[in-house]
Amino acid sequence: MLYLRPDRKQPQSKDWPALFAQQAATARHPLLQTYYRAGVVKPDTPLAEVPLLALDIETTGLNPRQDAIVSIGLVPFTLTRIRVSHSRYWVVRPQRPLKTRSIVVHGITHSEIASSPDLAAVLPDLLRALAGQVVVVHCRQIERQFFALALQRLWQEGIVFPVIDTMELEAQHVRTGIRDRIAHLFGRNRRSIRLAASRARYQLPAYRPHHALTDALATAELLQAQIAHRYDPQRPVAEFWR
Amino acid sequence: MDVELLEIAEHLRRFEPFDSLPEDLVRHIATQVDVAYYKAGSTILTFGDAIHEVYFVRSGAVEVFRRNGLLYNRLEEGALFGQMSLLMHNKVRFPAQALEDTLLYIIPEETFHQLCDEHEAFADYVELGDRARLRQAVSRAQQSNELMRTRISDLIGREPVSIDSSASVFAAAGKMTEEGVSSLLITAIAADPLPTGSVMGIITDRDLRTRFIAAGLPLDTPVAQIMSQDLITVEAQHLVFEAMLLMLRYNLHHLPVMRSGRAVGVIALSDLIRYESQNSLFVVAGILRAQSVDELTGLKEQVDASFIRMVNEDANSHMVGSAMSVFGRSVKQRLMELAQDELGKPPVPCCFLALGSMARDELLPGGDQDHALILDDSYDPARHDTYFKSLATFLADGLDACGYPYCKGGIMATNDQWRQPRSVWKDYFDRWISKPTNEAMLHSAIFFDLDGVWGQLEWVDELKEFIARRAQGSPRFLAALARHATRRTPPLGFFKDFVVEQDGKHKDSLDIKRRGTAPLAALIRVHALAVGSTAQNSFERLDDIAAAQVLPTGRTHALRDAMEFMSMIRLRHQAYNLQNGLEVDNKINPEELTPFDRRNLKDAFQALSNAQKFLKFRYQGGTATIKRT
Numbered sequence: 025m026l027y028l029r030p031d032r033k034q035p036q037s038k039d040w041p042a043l044f045a046q047q048a049a050t051a052r053h054p055l056l057q058t059y060y061r062a063g064v065v066k067p068d069t070p071l072a073e074v075p076l077l078a079l080d081i082e083t084t085g086l087n088p089r090q091d092a093i094v095s096i097g098l099v100p101f102t103l104t105r106i107r108v109s110h111s112r113y114w115v116v117r118p119q120r121p122l123k124t125r126s127i128v129v130h131g132i133t134h135s136e137i138a139s140s141p142d143l144a145a146v147l148p149d150l151l152r153a154l155a156g157q158v159v160v161v162h163c164r165q166i167e168r169q170f171f172a173l174a175l176q177r178l179w180q181e182g183i184v185f186p187v188i189d190t191m192e193l194e195a196q197h198v199r200t201g202i203r204d205r206i207a208h209l210f211g212r213n214r215r216s217i218r219l220a221a222s223r224a225r226y227q228l229p230a231y232r233p234h235h236a237l238t239d240a241l242a243t244a245e246l247l248q249a250q251i252a253h254r255y256d257p258q259r260p261v262a263e264f265w266r
Numbered sequence: 267m268d269v270e271l272l273e274i275a276e277h278l279r280r281f282e283p284f285d286s287l288p289e290d291l292v293r294h295i296a297t298q299v300d301v302a303y304y305k306a307g308s309t310i311l312t313f314g315d316a317i318h319e320v321y322f323v324r325s326g327a328v329e330v331f332r333r334n335g336l337l338y339n340r341l342e343e344g345a346l347f348g349q350m351s352l353l354m355h356n357k358v359r360f361p362a363q364a365l366e367d368t369l370l371y372i373i374p375e376e377t378f379h380q381l382c383d384e385h386e387a388f389a390d391y392v393e394l395g396d397r398a399r400l401r402q403a404v405s406r407a408q409q410s411n412e413l414m415r416t417r418i419s420d421l422i423g424r425e426p427v428s429i430d431s432s433a434s435v436f437a438a439a440g441k442m443t444e445e446g447v448s449s450l451l452i453t454a455i456a457a458d459p460l461p462t463g464s465v466m467g468i469i470t471d472r473d474l475r476t477r478f479i480a481a482g483l484p485l486d487t488p489v490a491q492i493m494s495q496d497l498i499t500v501e502a503q504h505l506v507f508e509a510m511l512l513m514l515r516y517n518l519h520h521l522p523v524m525r526s527g528r529a530v531g532v533i534a535l536s537d538l539i540r541y542e543s544q545n546s547l548f549v550v551a552g553i554l555r556a557q558s559v560d561e562l563t564g565l566k567e568q569v570d571a572s573f574i575r576m577v578n579e580d581a582n583s584h585m586v587g588s589a590m591s592v593f594g595r596s597v598k599q600r601l602m603e604l605a606q607d608e609l610g611k612p613p614v615p616c617c618f619l620a621l622g623s624m625a626r627d628e629l630l631p632g633g634d635q636d637h638a639l640i641l642d643d644s645y646d647p648a649r650h651d652t653y654f655k656s657l658a659t660f661l662a663d664g665l666d667a668c669g670y671p672y673c674k675g676g677i678m679a680t681n682d683q684w685r686q687p688r689s690v691w692k693d694y695f696d697r698w699i700s701k702p703t704n705e706a707m708l709h710s711a712i713f714f715d716l717d718g719v720w721g722q723l724e725w726v727d728e729l730k731e732f733i734a735r736r737a738q739g740s741p742r743f744l745a746a747l748a749r750h751a752t753r754r755t756p757p758l759g760f761f762k763d764f765v766v767e768q769d770g771k772h773k774d775s776l777d778i779k780r781r782g783t784a785p786l787a788a789l790i791r792v793h794a795l796a797v798g799s800t801a802q803n804s805f806e807r808l809d810d811i812a813a814a815q816v817l818p819t820g821r822t823h824a825l826r827d828a829m830e831f832m833s834m835i836r837l838r839h840q841a842y843n844l845q846n847g848l849e850v851d852n853k854i855n856p857e858e859l860t861p862f863d864r865r866n867l868k869d870a871f872q873a874l875s876n877a878q879k880f881l882k883f884r885y886q887g888g889t890a891t892i893k894r895t
Contacts, residue, residue: 105372106301108271227367228303229325231273238273245303245369252305 040064040186040265053179055151062155064186067262071251072103074261076188077157078244080236081167082132084118088169092118093143094132097237098153101160101244103257112153113237115140144178154185158265162219162243164189186265190246193264194222197254222246226253271296274371277324281344283391287381295381300372304364311348311362318356318375320392321348326368330360332845339575340365349392352378359846418509418523419502421538422531426522428453431466435478435492436485438469449520449532452493465529467493470520499524502531507585510538514550514592553596559664562600566669569593570844573631577841583833584805587628594624595719597668598637598661602720605660612657613650614642617721621677625717626787627803628833631840632850635662635670636677636712638684640725645687654685677712688725692732699736702746710747711788714795715802730800737795744796748885751788752878756871757781764856764868772853778839779852782832786874789881790825793817804829817880825877828870835859835867 041064048060065074078099085091098112115132117140161167164187172182194217216222219242220233226249231242251257275296278284284292301324304310310328311317321328328341341347351359352375382389428451429438442450452467454460469492477483477492498516500509502525509521513535523531549568556562572593576586602618621636623629639658641650658679666672679685686694695713698706714733718726737743757765757776766774790804790811799810805826812822836852843850856864 101301104302108274108296108301109298109374111271226303227326228369229277235273237271241271241273241301245301248303249305249367252303252308 038186038266039067041066043184047184052181055148056175056179056181056183059151059155059183064156065158065261068260070258071255071261071264072257074102075157076101076103076160076244076247077154078106078160078240078247079167080161080239080243081170082234082236083166083170086166088166088173091170093170093174094118094137095236096146096150097235097240098150099237099240099244100153100157101248103248103251106241106244106248108241111237111240112149114146114150116143116146117141118143143174147175147178158186158188158261160188160190160243160247162189162222162239162246163191164266188247188261188264189266190222190243190250191217191219192266193247193250193254194225198222198225219243219246223249226250274299278322278371281322283385283388286387287385291385295373295377298374298377300374302370302372304368304370306364306366306368308364309361310364310368310370311351311358311360313358313361315358316356317348317351317358319348320346320352320373320375320378321362322346322371322373324369324371327365328362328368328370329365330362332360332847339578346392349378416506417502418500418504418506418533419525419530421506421509421533422502422523424531426451426529426532428465428529429489430455431458431488431490431493433489434486435469435474435483435489438489439474442471442474447532448534450489451522451529451532452489464527465497465499465522466490467495468497468520468522468532469493472519497522499529500533501525506538507581509533511585511588511592513538514589515595517550517554517596549593550596553593553600556600556604559601559604559667562597562604562664563667563669565597569669570631574841574845577837583830583837584627584803586837587623587626587630587833588803590631590633591620591624591627591629594629594633594670595620595717597665597670598719601661601664601668604664605657609653609656609660612721613653614645615722616641616654617723617725618661618679618719619726620717620719622712622715625715625802628783628787630836631669631844633670634673634675634677635665636673637661637665637679637719638677638713639679639686640691640722640729641685641687642722643687643689655680658685675712691729695729695733696736699733699740699743702743704750707746707750710750711791714791717802727800730802734795734798734800738798744792745885747795748792748881751785751792752882754781754785755878756785756874758868758871758875764864766856772851774857775853775855777852778832778836778854782871782874783829783836785878786825786829786832789874789877790829792881792885821877821880824873828873831866831870835863 044060044063048057051057051060078097078101080097081093082095083091083093093116095113095115100107100110115136117137159167168185168187172184175181175183198215198217219239220230223242223246224230226246228242228245228249231238233239233242272293275293278296279289279292284295287295299322300319304326306326310321323341323343323345325343328345328347330339330341330347339347347360347362348358351357356375378392382392427441427445427447429441431452432455433441438450442448449468449470451465452469454462454464454466456462458466460466467490469489473492473494478487481492483492498512498518499522500512502523512518513521519535521533522529523533549565549572552565552568553562556565569590573586573590576589581589598618598620606612617640619625619638619640621638623633624636639654641654645654662672662678662680672678677684698710698713702710714737716726716729718724759765764776766776787804790807793811793816794801794807797811797814797816799807799814801807801810808822808826808829811817835854839852839854840850842848856867859867
């Protein structure tokens with residue numbers, strides 16, 4: 025599970041507006057063109073003013089090359105308010121067969137999926153919801169890779185989007201310092217940066233995990249808490265997105 | 267598209283008032299909420315801001331404040347706030363702050379109003395939960411308060427641990443350690459004056475520290491030497507709130523519980539604390555610990571806050587009045603001690619008296635400080651009066667600073683007339699009873715409700731006995747008192763409508779104290795004195811009156827309900843005034859009551875009116891028609 029590990033060194037923040045302008049020109053699919061044309065906020069926008077979108081997906085397994093998306097949850101929010109009332113949730117028929125083992129995790133069953141649309145059918149809605157927003161996830165590699173590969177399979181081109189990763193933010197604070205390095209060196213248990221453990225650090229309540237919408241909400245709450253405790257909400261979004 | 271978040275719906279459903287709503291509806295509400303996280307210490311609502319939502323505490327804790335910055339309430343998981351501000355012109359009236367890291371579910375205004383309109387239980391909850399206004403009838407209020415429902419017997423976990431009075435302190439401490447108890451009952455042996463095996467006294471952890479170790483006594487000291495005698499006990503079948511009042515009143519931490527004269531357990535302060543979330547016990551502890559008058563003055567806010575909470579928690583009027591009286595009494599006791607730090611010990615024994623509503627355990631916010639001093643008969647004005655005058659001034663000024671205003675009628679120990687030796691006080695009462703002039707009747711309303719606060723408390727008990735004996739045998743006095751008690755009638759018109767003030771500042775309102783609770787207390791006092799009762803509290807007096815069977819069947823019960831209902835309207839009105847920074851008064855506007863309360867209030871006034879007619883009839887012509895056998 026290589027991609028579960030957070031990046032060791034801080035990656036350079038991309039120039040997302042430029043990247044979007046470039047993608048808008050080169051993307052072939054009209055929905056993607058529309059998506060990129062909506063653009064992103066300027067890199068110097070204070071985080072407090074950025075429209076955010078918490079996103080979580082449940083999948084048939086952990087390998088983006090073999091597994092597929094089963095459900096998607098979206099919760100729009102800002103640093104002061106989480107708009108649960110505007111959240112979106114889709115169960116989709118996965119492009120790959122559903123494994124019994126994953127049913128145990130996310131609780132979505134074969135019969136539920138049988139009556140669900142294909143990912144292709146929800147993509148127009150999904151891309152409209154994503155347009156102009158900065159996506160917030162817990163562990164960005166999963167969402168990014170699954171989306172890119174799913175689109176690759178459908179439209180023969182991937183997708184890129186700016187992401188704020190609450191797991192990375194947590195790692196910056198929890199997995200630093202000499203104690204953590206020693207623990208790591210000697211193979212001891214390091215402090216967990218998984219969603220539930222991270223939330224507990226901010227006295228956020230325990231939610232039942234592995235429901236795409238609940239996890240998206242949980243991620244939005246976590247970002248609000250992290251910023252309230254550790255960051256200045258007036259810092260530019262460029263310092264947070266990857 | 268509504269997306270269901272079961273996590274939210276299921277949490278809402280665990281709490282009032284959502285637990286009484288249909289499941290589908292709660293799931294719908296869950297789709298409408300927003301969420302926000304507040305770090306500990308951050309501001310959630312600022313006074314005067316526009317507000318269009320109601321807040322539900324999902325996790326953490328929130329403090330809600332009054333406009334003047336005083337803490338009004340502390341809310342935990344499952345509590346709602348903001349609804350009052352929403353109902354009042356969408357302006358924040360109670361600022362709120364996160365006490366801990368807090369997650370809130372936020373319900374939009376439209377959803378909230380729709381719930382209020384369509385679901386009575388929801389509307390009841392949100393209006394009563396915060397509004398604390400004139401609502402709910404007597405019985406429902408009493409059922410809802412756990413202190414009022416739970417019997418002391420429910421708290422007793424184990425048989426009391428006891429030891430013979432002849433045992434040594436060393437043995438007693440060993441037994442306490444072995445049994446893991448913080449108090450030990452001391453039982454009589456054959457050599458004691460009490461029946462063998464009966465409870466003579468109690469020792470506590472604190473006694474061991476203060477009376478034994480600190481005093482440096484030898485280990486074989488008999489336990490009887492350090493025990494507390496003259497035990498204050500409580501009956502197992504009484505309610506928890508009565509135990510709490512006793513502990514407050516006498517500043518006790520352990521209370522032996524009796525059943526048919528036998529000790530069946532001991533309850534500790536800690537057993538009671540969980541029954542009152544915002545504990546009055548802590549307020550009393552704070553008062554008794556205050557190191558200066560300034561510090562004492564600062565506690566007024568806590569006293570007010572405690573009052574508001576008790577009213578909001580639907581405590582009955584007896585409980586609120588008793589607790590407020592205990593606060594007042596504690597302030598008087600502490601002031602007395604602080605005065606002595608400054609002035610030295612009294613040169614002769616004395617007793618500081620509470621009079622009027624505090625003596626009746628019916629004190630409410632804004633009540634006057636009515637008090638007096640009884641001095642020992644060895645008192646010599648030339649040598650001692652300077653001291654007692656300074657003492658009285660210290661007390662009166664201190665009480666005024668603590669929110670107990672000077673008595674407008676001058677019933678204070680600062681007045682020479684009310685700072686007299688025992689023999690003079692006896693003469694006063696004797697004269698008032700034997701020569702019931704108008705002036706005597708005016709005094710009777712205050713001085714015949716009396717209670718010792720500090721010093722030679724037994725003098726007050728003697729006085730009470732004396733008054734009860736003399737008054738009962740003085741029909742002329744009782745008749746005069748009855749006439750005086752019926753001078754003020756309840757504000758009901760010919761057609762049983764309310765009579766309200768026609769103009770002035772309090773236009774359209776009626777004075778519920780002047781025209782309701784005070785005449786009723788006066789009426790109860792006449793009957794109580796007539797049956798020789800030494801009780802001071804109106805409800806306790808009614809118990810004695812009922813036991814003496816001098817009123818027609820059911821009449822004492824009607825008076826009790828009338829008293830409770832009028833008091834409740836008064837309490838809620840005062841709590842509302844306090845909460846909103848208004849002047850605390852007794853002016854009720856009947857139009858602001860619910861139709862249900864208006865009807866009840868008319869009934870209460872009618873009961874008072876009937877009782878006054880009965881009293882007049884009984885004592886007409888100046889001679890009592892009570893046939894005593």
